Amino acid sequence: MGIDAVRDRPGHADRWPRPGDSGALLERFRRVRADSLRLAATLSPEDQCVQSMPDASPIKWHLAHTTWFFEALVLQPHLAGYRCFDPRFAHLFNSYYESLGSRHARDRRGLLTRPSHADVLSYRACVDGAVQALAAGGEAAGRFEALLELGLHHEQQHQELMLTDIKHAFYANPLRPAVQPGLAAPVMEPAPLTWLTAQGGVRQIGHHGTDFAFDNETPRHAVLLRPFALASRLVSNRDFLQFIDDGGYRRHEMWLSDGWAAVQAQGWQAPLYWERSEPGIGERGWRVFTLQGMQALNPGEPVSHLSFYEACAYASWAGARLPTEFEWEAAAQSWSGSEPILGAAWQWTRSSYDPYPGFEAWSGPIGEYNGKFMVGQQVLRGGSCATPPGHLRITYRNFFPPGARWQFAGLRLARDA
Amino acid sequence: MGIDAVRDRPGHADRWPRPGDSGALLERFRRVRADSLRLAATLSPEDQCVQSMPDASPIKWHLAHTTWFFEALVLQPHLAGYRCFDPRFAHLFNSYYESLGSRHARDRRGLLTRPSHADVLSYRACVDGAVQALAAGGEAAGRFEALLELGLHHEQQHQELMLTDIKHAFYANPLRPAVQPGLAAPVMEPAPLTWLTAQGGVRQIGHHGTDFAFDNETPRHAVLLRPFALASRLVSNRDFLQFIDDGGYRRHEMWLSDGWAAVQAQGWQAPLYWERSEPGIGERGWRVFTLQGMQALNPGEPVSHLSFYEACAYASWAGARLPTEFEWEAAAQSWSGSEPILGAAWQWTRSSYDPYPGFEAWSGPIGEYNGKFMVGQQVLRGGSCATPPGHLRITYRNFFPPGARWQFAGLRLARDA
Amino acid sequence: MGIDAVRDRPGHADRWPRPGDSGALLERFRRVRADSLRLAATLSPEDQCVQSMPDASPIKWHLAHTTWFFEALVLQPHLAGYRCFDPRFAHLFNSYYESLGSRHARDRRGLLTRPSHADVLSYRACVDGAVQALAAGGEAAGRFEALLELGLHHEQQHQELMLTDIKHAFYANPLRPAVQPGLAAPVMEPAPLTWLTAQGGVRQIGHHGTDFAFDNETPRHAVLLRPFALASRLVSNRDFLQFIDDGGYRRHEMWLSDGWAAVQAQGWQAPLYWERSEPGIGERGWRVFTLQGMQALNPGEPVSHLSFYEACAYASWAGARLPTEFEWEAAAQSWSGSEPILGAAWQWTRSSYDPYPGFEAWSGPIGEYNGKFMVGQQVLRGGSCATPPGHLRITYRNFFPPGARWQFAGLRLARDA
């Protein structure tokens, strides 16, 4: 048998997202779309145009890209006779969909002073209207609901990125403006840390049921785990200060080789956004740039804005390790309802972002959503304060390259039981 | 005698700019300051915030920097008790004055969404008021008028940069917006080209008289010239098309070595902003990005947006050469009044930007204005359509690195007589 | 409980390599050391000094580094009064052991014309003598045998790198010299491809027994596999030509995102070392740089010098996938003795190079051998024609970054059963 014969086996069935709860879909559409605008409300058109690094995007671009997503995947295929708001926008606001045509260079999104902020708001209003008219008309067929649902989850993901990206941009400004002016959180002490043990054995991992999930959370499959223990809370700022004070950023023996190279090449001495000032301000003189501007380090808050390398180094220093994403999910199954598993900060896991056994990407352009990124990244679990409420679930797999620090990412310790 | 003895010779007298016509200084101050705002009038705050490359600056930054220049050099030294509008602005808007403190990184000026556009307008108004109050009070002493005069010429230089920089930024936008929407210039045919000959001999070069001039135009000094001829007009777009059509960008023998390397590394095939479209549009299918957006190539206009390398290659192809800056200035002395020497486009000369014999930079911080850039650059003469009227004179020495293409720069041919 | 309490748990026992068969250790030492010299025998001192890229090292450096490894880890700790051959060599020939002191920059190894080739041969002879004297004396205590065994496996790994690195260097020379002049392999047709199926279930993965293994092959642990099928042979050059001819390098839909970026940034159009010449030479005009110089493409040989990205793209095009390292090892357990699992070419797997559950690195400096590289790399299995005989086993985990192409790396297809 030659390779041609290999390639001739029957194709797979189409795979599409499942709408989670299609009844309230329109209502949720309106709410999610409004949430994006509310996030941007304190920002001027100038603020919304800036891009501080290639990995981050301007707020205006996020607002337009999420709109283009609905236009390209919901309206164009399902609304007969739909005419694009502006046919040039596909080039400007396509992120990475090779199958949907050409794209403006990612690192040049900040140059798009036009379309103006006002134009983008019009674009949003126009697409919102068309989507609602299509839905209300009841004539939308086929994948309409599935793709609309996907568009909402997509927009919620970008809502978190809006916060991480504008935070990064404002930190690049010596004036250090606040993204969300207001009072900082009250000073907290870290809770005591205990170990929660989990039995080993075969556990089911991945999404099941009829709710919406991304393709990368499937198929649900069995994994064999050894007994392990997970810390009852995330590593706190005060914990991490001990690591710094113990020479954590100067001692190679805790670090992965790539991590140690990053420490030296980039001069890391603390998490991103930490700055040392006079003693007496904040926890031992450390201040941190937050969405509320520069603030004293809050000792009880989960440490955040770590790279995977720093998370690993900390765990090694602490005589522990990071959990795998399977351990994390298995633990979350037991604790859900009783433990603060979701929402404190994204938690780096020791798992590379690989496909689950039997993984198949969605069909068509949305097949590019997750699958093509499955190399060179680490899985994060849990969600952060910047993740929109209701967007999370314990099977959710976030992923970033190991050196990324501008996300709200910390860690939870694990160890063999 | 050792090096200590060498260093002990008496110091030079202080050197300062001379106010050109101090009578009308305040009136000119108001006019020049208003001109800057008028240039920005068609641009949104977003447009004014963007930076498309490290060599270019945002419009807002230009507006603030020119204001800081008055604040730091006119108000702070001469207005007793002056309090800075915002003490943090010195860091943000100092361009390159090492002696005036720290600076925000040049390639990150586009990140300054704050201060807002409105804040910068307030800054301008406030400084304008203080300058005028100081001048009206009649108590300004010392170098006040000299530095005010310098500040006006400085701002006029930035007015030209505002146009070149926003043009570059808008070209980076696939929508290709117009900086100055309106009608393009009427199609022109090139004028016939004739040669104007000049005698050799000793000629006086450099500025004299009591009008304002930059320190780099002095001292006036004698140079010995050989007879030469200068073309009666600049090289036109149609002329340059012949060079392109004759393989100008593919034949190494016309190019300086660094120029040929730039052609290959950057894929140059035409001047910056030229694009080939369907035949029948523009001169043989060429269109050009102008301040009025994309336009058909106008054959009679001077070719512009050339690097020095391209200017040299063209001259070589044409069997001619570039004039030296001394030939140019000597010719301009004879022709002034009768020939269009100023204002069509900056003209690359074959002269490196070296100090004149006996050159001394101005005293104090403004000594950094010109002198410290005297290496690695070529002199341009003549001024362009973007140069503010009244800003030019035939002794004026503009300078840019040989690979710069975003200025309105072309060439005039010369040859030995 | 705070983080201090977390860190106070009892330490682990020391972990060291196990000598495989200590009886014949000295004999194997002599043979392996001689093999390295034999590999270099056709190369001049000039050839042995050159470094063609940062990832590759000069042959002379390999010869010296493997010697330093014995000196630093075997002689210095175990031979009382041992004096280093040259105390400066530790800096020159330490590869990446942070705990063993400073190192010459990796990308500047090719600058080491001194010590000369002759000096390095003396270094080898001297260290070889000391090791043998120490062993023969019978007084070597403690870890002596364990570290000597490790040194042999280490040197064998470098023997393969000597071939991949000099091949890369010679390809950078327009003269394209042969590393091993001689006859090329006879033209082969690909064998038929069949699918060998494997049951799912719990399988034991990782090394056990008393033979030598690297720490990254342990601990042996259970994994749960789904039924799968593995191709009976590796993908051949002719197979891969079909992928190329079908537009494989021009169609984004088969590629991981990082892979597609590499294709475009680096202009990949075929595996490394492939060149298209006139039709009629080689398989449809393709020639390949081999250890015997440029040769006609041999259709039946396993395709080699692929990146992980190309391996993935091919598998996707073929309607299949890469096996995980666990599937590979489980299959190899069944087939060993009957199937050509080892030695044809390294086989990229779909597994990131992550630590096995319960993994602990060796103690002391050799703990840096494997563990600190466990991020950003993919596992390869199987070994190649350049791997020394006897060096391989089915639990062996090779690893390289996904873009690496200078290794003898191809792929074997897998699919769900």
Added chain:
Amino acid sequence: MGIDAVRDRPGHADRWPRPGDSGALLERFRRVRADSLRLAATLSPEDQCVQSMPDASPIKWHLAHTTWFFEALVLQPHLAGYRCFDPRFAHLFNSYYESLGSRHARDRRGLLTRPSHADVLSYRACVDGAVQALAAGGEAAGRFEALLELGLHHEQQHQELMLTDIKHAFYANPLRPAVQPGLAAPVMEPAPLTWLTAQGGVRQIGHHGTDFAFDNETPRHAVLLRPFALASRLVSNRDFLQFIDDGGYRRHEMWLSDGWAAVQAQGWQAPLYWERSEPGIGERGWRVFTLQGMQALNPGEPVSHLSFYEACAYASWAGARLPTEFEWEAAAQSWSGSEPILGAAWQWTRSSYDPYPGFEAWSGPIGEYNGKFMVGQQVLRGGSCATPPGHLRITYRNFFPPGARWQFAGLRLARDA
């Protein structure tokens, strides 16, 4: 008149080098060729193969390139039926002659382990034989002598580069070997520094007479100079130490803008090859890497291995300036015979490397020798200890980019009279 008419003017006469003293040409050929081999005599084949940076070339490459120069420009055009030693060598050993075909990448010359050192010696012997046979036969016509003469001067230039390049390569080796092992020069005290004044007026600059000169030294032409003074000797190491001790590398006000940027980007704190060790060794603890290895700083020697930027900064600190190349040459005319103008170290001048008025490059391929580099470089005058005796003259124009430090380049102070 259009541009076509401009281009139609009559061409120039051919221009070629003039043989200096054709009588002894063959004898000089033998001597110069032997000198190159003698320079390489202490170096192993490994040493002769290495390239430490793109600007430097391997010794073996120099030996082969200078040979190719004779082959391509002397033998191929003038020896009927000449067959190239190896037709592939043109690609390997062409430096920058676009008109002579393709070239191996400049920064990859160090990868050429083949042809071997022995092959290159054979190449030299073969070409030497053919050149001598051609000359002895008396049948060589046309430009033969002119090009042979040029080839000798060309080879002498490369003899100096052989020393600068291998010095740079050996410095990159932590073992710091000596290029020319032997005794260092005896410790010298700087001579007293006096000022030698020169009258202003019209002076003739450039080469005349029948001796060989490069095209860039012509045409001889008149320049108008102002009175000036030149220091009686070069700046010494001790002089330069005073600059360092006075904060010369930390005070921006002495530096050109590009120079200050280089200081900061590259961390310059002293001339290239200077290293500070314990006080008591060398002049205040400074040691310097020389052709004899690391040596104590010799206070009376001319400071060397400066960039143009450092030379300018020193002159500014000393209250003086660099001479123009015209001042230098005019002074040298007066002093020749009585003053040590030539040979101590190359002397940076304040003159950009521009064409002389009326400059025309040589005809044919050798027109690429000098003219195409006339931008972005500074002129150096005078020659160094590494310049072959007899190669220099006071009209000689050496040139390097302003940041180059690996040449034997220092400075002589000048000032207005």
